[in-house]
Amino acid sequence: MxxxxxxxxxxxxxxxxxxxxxxxxxxxxxxxxxxxxxxxxxxxxxxxxxxxxxxxxxxxxxxxxxxxxxxxxxxxxxxxxxxxxxxxxxxxxxxxxxxxxxxxxxxxxxxxxxxxxxxxxxxxxxxxxxxxxLPTAWLTAYRMLFRSAAARPGDRVLVQGAGGGVATAAVVLGAAAGVEVVVTSRDAAKRDRALSLGASVAVEPGARLPFRVDAVLETVGAATWAHSVRSLRPGGTIVVAGATTGDASPMELQRIFFTELTVVGATMGDKEDLEALLRMLVRTGVRxxxxxxxxxxxxxxxxxxxxxxxxxxxxxxxxxx
The missing domain is CATH 3.90.180.10 (Medium-chain alcohol dehydrogenases, catalytic domain)
Structure with a gap:
């Protein structure tokens, strides 16, 4: 074959x-x-x-x-x-x-x-x-949003690096669930596409956000880590599912402990998450x-x-x- x-x-x-x-x-x-x-x-x-x-x-x-x-x-x-x-x-x-x-x-x-x-x-x-x-990128985004970050309607979530499979899925799934999604990208066309898919705000990497977010979905790593940490409200959560630009250095540990941030790792999701994701797509019409x-x-x-x-x-x- x-x-x-x-x-x-x-x-x-x-x-x-x-x-x-x-x-x-x-x-x-x-x-x-x-x-x-x-x-x-x-x-x-x-x-x-x-x-x-x-x-x-x-x-x-x-x-x-x-x-x-x-x-x-x-x-x-x-x-x-x-x-x-x-x-x-x-x-x-x-x-x-x-x-x-x-x-x-x-x-x-x-x-x-x-x-x-x-x-x-x-x-x-x-x-x-x-x-x-679905089984890798969309499942990862689903788990990051709804299991690891426990995002609810009305929450604000920053997604670093618009355009990739996980980031695009997070925008679409978050918008469908009533989450206010913010994205970053160097590419203006990708920022515009993210807005058309349901993001509420799209900015260049490192730009100051109009508000602090409840959670950050981080798959980029070193290039965006400091921005992720500084964009969170006190007590917020960073969910890490990748580091395409390498490990973050420095880790911003002082800010993490002083503002009581939570850092959570995520790798795809389990079979039950995949079944729930499929039900969500059928119910909402999201594709x-x-x-x-x-x-x-x-x-x-x-x-x-x-x-x-x-x-x-x-x-x-x-x-x-």
Whole structure:
């Protein structure tokens, strides 16, 4: 079967290790299921894998991809929850938590095998392309907003770095829930797009906000950390789900303890969060923002789009029917 594979890793030129290959179809163990992939979406996790972060040489070649929606052998339309090992289902109690494409082959292929427990019914109201956007970026945004930050209608939340998958999802989900969302971006077009998607305020990175916020969703790291800390009201919360510009230094520890801020980490979400997110989308009519779609045969084009940083929303790869 056809698959997008990390054949090599290169920190300086990650896309040089991306290959489209014929690989063996999955032969699932007991309590696993094979999904015929209809759509998969790209994540920065894939680019980090191609750089060798979390994907050592002894696991190469590795099929990339975390997110997928597709059809099981018995005809069920499903969304794949990408976290394996967190519950022990299908792998036993000793395997550490990982994301598809780290320990087990990923979703950028005609088929993917996952623990049967990881399958969630796809609502008929969502297309395969829309559903494939959810398990990583949208699930992370959902958990950051509603579980980690406990945002409620009327709360004010700052989202650093508009345009990426998590940030775009946070804007749309927050607006749908009555949260007043503030975003930052160097790109005026991305700021305008965020406003059109429901953000109430859009400013350049580091700009003074018109008010202090209750929570900050932080995925950028060093470049925005000081601004995140200084934008919070006393007692507010920073939720961290990434650090694309590296670890923050200094950490602003004096301000953190003096104003009694809370710093919380978030990594995706659990299966129950994914099911709740799907119910929210069906109920509200909110749909994932798709930047562009490419067939699996043109997966290199999709990765170049992601690596450019020019996308707003998700880059989706279509597979099969």
């Amino acid at each position: 056809l698959a997008a594979v990390a054949a090599r890793t290169d920190p300086a030129d990650p896309l040089s290790g991306l290959e489209l290959r014929d690989v063996e179809r999955p032969d699932p163990p007991q309590h696993w299921s094979v999904v015929d992939v209809r759509a998969a979406s790209l994540n920065h996790h894939d680019l980090w894998s191609l750089r060798g972060v979390g994907l050592p040489a002894d696991r190469l070649p590795m099929v990339l991809g975390c997110d997928a929606a597709g059809v099981t052998a018995d005809g069920r339309e499903v969304v794949v929850h990408a976290v394996v090992g967190a519950t022990g289902h299908g792998v036993g109690p000793t395997e550490r938590r990982s994301i598809l494409s780290e320990q087990h082959p990923g979703t950028l292929a005609e088929q993917v095998a996952v623990p049967t427990w990881n399958l969630v019914a796809k609502p008929t109201e969502l297309s395969f392309e829309e559903a494939a956007c 994932p923002v798709v930047d562009s779609t490419v067939p699996l045969t043109r997966v290199h084009d999709g990765f170049r789009r992601l690596a450019s940083g020019e996308q707003v929303g998700k880059v989706v790869v279509t597979v099969g029917d």
